[in-house]
Amino acid sequence: MAVLVTGGAGYIGSHMVWALLDSGEDVVVLDRLSTGFRWAVAPEARFYLGDVGDTEILSQIFSENDIDAVIHFAGSVVVPESIRQPLSYYENNTGKTRTLIAATLGAGIRNFIFSSTAAVYGANGIDRPIVESDPLSPQTPYGLSKLMSEMMLQDASTAHDLRYVALRYFNVAGADPELRTGQSTLNATHLIKAAVETALGKRRKMDVYGTDYPTHDGTGVRDFIHVADLAQAHLSALRYLRKGGQPLVANCGYGTGYSVLDVLSAVMEESGRRFEVNYLPRREGDMASVIADSTLLRRKLNWMPRHDGINEIVRTSLEWELLLSRRNSLSVSGLQQRLASLTF
Numbered sequence: 001m002a003v004l005v006t007g008g009a010g011y012i013g014s015h016m017v018w019a020l021l022d023s024g025e026d027v028v029v030l031d032r033l034s035t036g037f038r039w040a041v042a043p044e045a046r047f048y049l050g051d052v053g054d055t056e057i058l059s060q061i062f063s064e065n066d067i068d069a070v071i072h073f074a075g076s077v078v079v080p081e082s083i084r085q086p087l088s089y090y091e092n093n094t095g096k097t098r099t100l101i102a103a104t105l106g107a108g109i110r111n112f113i114f115s116s117t118a119a120v121y122g123a124n125g126i127d128r129p130i131v132e133s134d135p136l137s138p139q140t141p142y143g144l145s146k147l148m149s150e151m152m153l154q155d156a157s158t159a160h161d162l163r164y165v166a167l168r169y170f171n172v173a174g175a176d177p178e179l180r181t182g183q184s185t186l187n188a189t190h191l192i193k194a195a196v197e198t199a200l201g202k203r204r205k206m207d208v209y210g211t212d213y214p215t216h217d218g219t220g221v222r223d224f225i226h227v228a229d230l231a232q233a234h235l236s237a238l239r240y241l242r243k244g245g246q247p248l249v250a251n252c253g254y255g256t257g258y259s260v261l262d263v264l265s266a267v268m269e270e271s272g273r274r275f276e277v278n279y280l281p282r283r284e285g286d287m288a289s290v291i292a293d294s295t296l297l298r299r300k301l302n303w304m305p306r307h308d309g310i311n312e313i314v315r316t317s318l319e320w321e322l323l324l325s326r327r328n329s330l331s332v333s334g335l336q337q338r339l340a341s342l343t344f
C-alpha cells in the first residue's frame with residue numbers, strides 16, 4: 001500500500017517523505033509548489049504537480065496508486081499573512097481540506113492524518129502546558145482555518161468510515177539530521193529560520209517582536225519541536241490508524257519553553273557569531289507563552305522524542321542553512337570552519 005503526502009515538497013512534508021521511505025513505505029506526493037520545492041522531494045517518491053483542491057488530479061492519484069492513508073500537510077502557514085488575507089486562508093486550508101476529505105472518502109480510503117496547530121488554542125488564558133481538552137480560542141484566521149478542518153474531520157469520521165489523527169504542532173524547527181532536507185522556505189517568518197539566516201549574514205539584523213510579555217525575559221516563549229521527532233509522531237499515528245485506532249487529536253511538543261532571547265543565544269553560541277538584534281513592538285496575533293502537554297501523544301502513540309533540546313534543533317537548522325548557502329555559492333567560509341570543527 002502507498003501513502004499520499006500532500007504538501008510533500010514543503011518543509012515538514014519533505015521530512016515526512018524521507019521518514020516514510022526510511023521505514024519502507026511506498027510514497028506518493030501531491031504539491032502545487034507554491035512554497036515547496038520539487039528538489040526537496042525524495043527521488044523515490046512518485047510526484048504529482050497539482051492542487052489538493054483539484055478533484056481531477058485527486059481521482060487520478062487515487063486510481064493510479066494503491067493508497068491506504070493520506071497525510072495532509074498542504075496549506076498556507078504564515079500567521080500574520082492570514083490576518084491580511086483571511087479568505088485565501090479559509091479557501092486553501094479549510095475549503096480544499098474539505099475537497100480532499102471528500103475525495104479520500106470517495107476512494108474508500110479510511111486513514112487520514114492532519115497537520116493542525118497550537119494556534120487553535122489561541123488566547124485561552126492558560127498559564128501552564130496546554131492539554132488537548134483546554135479551551136479552543138483561535139486568534140487568527142490561520143488558527144480558525146485549521147480548527148474548522150479538525151471539526152470537519154470529526155464530523156466526517158462520525159458519519160462515515162474514516163479514522164483520523166489530527167496532530168497539533170507547536171513550533172516546528174530543525175532539519176533532517178542526515179541533511180537530506182531542511183527548511184528552505186523563501187522569506188520565512190519563523191524565528192529559528194530567521195535567526196540562522198541572520199547568523200549566516202543573509203539578513204542584516206534580527207527583529208524581536210515584543211519585550212514586555214509576562215515571561216522570564218519579556219520575550220515570547222515557545223515549545224520548539226524537532227522536525228525529525230514530528231515526522232516520527234506521524235509514523236506512529238499511521239501505525240495506530242492501520243491497527244484500527246479511534247480518532248485522536250494530540251499535541252506535538254516537548255513541554256519545554258524557550259524565549260525568543262533564549263533562542264537567539266543558542267543560535268549565537270552554535271554559530272559562533274554575534275549579530276544585531278532589533279527590538280520592536282509585539283507582533284499582531286502573538287501569544288506570550290505557548291507550551292505543549294504531550295502526555296497523550298506519548299501514551300496513545302508511544303512517541304518518544306529523540307532530538308529534544310534547543311541546541312540540537314538550532315545546530316541542525318544552521319547546518320541546513322549552511323548547505324543552502326553553499327548551494328547558492330554565498331561566501332560563508334568563517335562559519336563553515338566553525339561548523340566543520342563541531343561534532344554533531
Ligand SMILES: NC(=O)c1ccc[n+]([C@@H]2O[C@H](COP(=O)([O-])OP(=O)(O)OC[C@H]3O[C@@H](n4cnc5c(N)ncnc54)[C@H](O)[C@@H]3O)[C@@H](O)[C@H]2O)c1
Binds near residue numbers: 032051117172
Ligand atoms: N511550520 C510550523 O511551525 C507549523 C506549525 C503548525 C502546523 N504547521 C502545519 O504543517 C503543514 C506544513 O507546514 P510547513 O511548515 O511544511 O509549510 P510549507 O509552506 O513549507 O509546506 C506547505 C506545502 O504545501 C504546498 N501547498 C500549499 N497549498 C497547496 C495546495 N492547495 N495544493 C497543493 N500543495 C499545496 C506548498 O507548495 C508547500 O510545499 C501546514 O499545514 C502547516 O499549517 C506548521
Ligand SMILES: O=c1ccn([C@@H]2O[C@H](COP(=O)(O)OP(=O)(O)O[C@H]3O[C@H](CO)[C@H](O)[C@H](O)[C@H]3O)[C@@H](O)[C@H]2O)c(=O)[nH]1
Binds near residue numbers: 117
Ligand atoms: O523574526 C522573528 C520571528 C518570530 N519572532 C517571535 O518568535 C516567536 C515565534 O514566532 P514564529 O513566527 O516562529 O512562530 P509562531 O509561534 O508565530 O507560529 C508557529 O507556531 C504556531 C503554533 O503555535 C503555528 O502553527 C504557526 O504555523 C507557526 O508558524 C514569537 O514570539 C514571535 O514574535 C521574533 O521575535 N522575530
